[in-house]
Amino acid sequence: MSVTPAESQIMEALWIQGPLTASEVIAAVKDQDWGEATVKTLIHRLLKRGAIRSERADGRTVYRAVLERAAYVQAESQSLLDRLFGGEVAPLVAHFAERRSLKPAEIKRLRALLDELDDDAD
Amino acid sequence: MSVTPAESQIMEALWIQGPLTASEVIAAVKDQDWGEATVKTLIHRLLKRGAIRSERADGRTVYRAVLERAAYVQAESQSLLDRLFGGEVAPLVAHFAERRSLKPAEIKRLRALLDELDDDAD
DNA sequence: CCAAAAAGTCTACAGCTGTAAACCATTGTG
DNA sequence: CACAATGGTTTACAGCTGTAGACTTTTTGG
Numbered sequence: 193m194s195v196t197p198a199e200s201q202i203m204e205a206l207w208i209q210g211p212l213t214a215s216e217v218i219a220a221v222k223d224q225d226w227g228e229a230t231v232k233t234l235i236h237r238l239l240k241r242g243a244i245r246s247e248r249a250d251g252r253t254v255y256r257a258v259l260e261r262a263a264y265v266q267a268e269s270q271s272l273l274d275r276l277f278g279g280e281v282a283p284l285v286a287h288f289a290e291r292r293s294l295k296p297a298e299i300k301r302l303r304a305l306l307d308e309l310d311d312d313a314d
Numbered sequence: 315m316s317v318t319p320a321e322s323q324i325m326e327a328l329w330i331q332g333p334l335t336a337s338e339v340i341a342a343v344k345d346q347d348w349g350e351a352t353v354k355t356l357i358h359r360l361l362k363r364g365a366i367r368s369e370r371a372d373g374r375t376v377y378r379a380v381l382e383r384a385a386y387v388q389a390e391s392q393s394l395l396d397r398l399f400g401g402e403v404a405p406l407v408a409h410f411a412e413r414r415s416l417k418p419a420e421i422k423r424l425r426a427l428l429d430e431l432d433d434d435a436d
Numbered sequence: 437c438c439a440a441a442a443a444g445t446c447t448a449c450a451g452c453t454g455t456a457a458a459c460c461a462t463t464g465t466g
Numbered sequence: 467c468a469c470a471a472t473g474g475t476t477t478a479c480a481g482c483t484g485t486a487g488a489c490t491t492t493t494t495g496g
Contacts, residue, residue: 318453318454320454349456351455355456359453
């Protein structure tokens with residue numbers, strides 16, 4: 193169930209704010225300045241593809257994400273790792289480390305993450 | 315200087331094997347089973363876009379990557395991080411950690427990376 | 437209940453991408 | 467040198483994506 197970059201903006205709105213009406217979605221992606229028609233098209237394509245669902249209750253239609261954010265993030269990330277880093281996370285981190293583009297705060301955060309992984313070694 | 319997924323297969327061949335003739339490129343991406351014509355088209359588009367360059371010496375034309383792999387990897391990775399993880403590496407690692415999809419070897423590797431970063435704290 | 441507004445569906449269209457055939461140029465070989 | 471093979475260029479075309487207008491249906495305020 194693929195989602196294009198433009199469509200993912202719609203998904204993002206639904207993931208963050210929960211089910212929304214069309215006009216709420218339009219408002220939510222206002223920063224993209226797309227015409228309303230454009231947003232309607234994107235919603236429609238997502239519906240057809242099954243990434244979202246529409247629910248009708250007393251005159252209002254709300255759109256709800258079917259595809260979950262975690263699944264989407266996972267698919268996108270794994271695809272990048274596969275294409276560029278042999279499918280693993282460590283080489284990506286290594287790349288950023290070499291670039292020296294890891295801020296100290298990030299390094300700290302990473303270390304904390306690893307420590308936690310050791311802790312709950314279930 | 316954008317490179318599409320299909321085109322990136324050509325780049326990959328040039329990055330790994332260095333400058334190649336057209337027929338060597340065709341051989342290098344044989345696993346994709348594309349017709350020769352397809353490979354030629356991809357080479358051409360890369361040329362036009364400036365991602366590769368052709369050099370002619372005594373009757374042979376070789377193609378050489380102009381765009382560097384590290385730059386490409388960086389751009390692609392950063393774009394993913396920006397789209398999905400607030401531009402930072404740590405949240406991506408966190409995501410995989412939550413998924414429990416980090417193999418012990420990877421965790422070890424990550425830890426080693428972080429240690430090195432501390433060491434040469436230049 | 438009717439008309440205006442809002443919401444939803446259908447159609448359009450240009451540019452990008454994957455895929456490749458056809459055509460033109462070069463080069464090496466008998 | 468002529469021709470076959472190889473290499474390079476141009477053209478093609480369908481599907482996807484971004485972008486949006488036009489048309490239809492539903493809702494709602496007077």
